[in-house]
Amino acid sequence: MTHTPHRRRLDTRGRLTIPVEYRQTFEFEAGDDFDFYYENDLIIIKKAGKGAKNHEHKGT
Numbered sequence: 001m002t003h004t005p006h007r008r009r010l011d012t013r014g015r016l017t018i019p020v021e022y023r024q025t026f027e028f029e030a031g032d033d034f035d036f037y038y039e040n041d042l043i044i045i046k047k048a049g050k051g052a053k054n055h056e057h058k059g060t
Helices: 021-027
Strands: 033-041 040-046
Touching: none
Parallel strands: none
Antiparallel strands: 033 040
16 A cells, blocks of 8 residues: 555544545444554554454444
């Protein structure tokens, strides 16, 4: 995969949309859990390991 930037706008509820190309490449599915980290000026999003789906989020 190339490092082509995809610009997304943060919505009023603080959400970003992950481009479909990334969702397909990394096999992201609705309901998957993710871990967020930061390092200097980067935000790192990592899909949580298997068995990490813990509960449904209500009110989102």
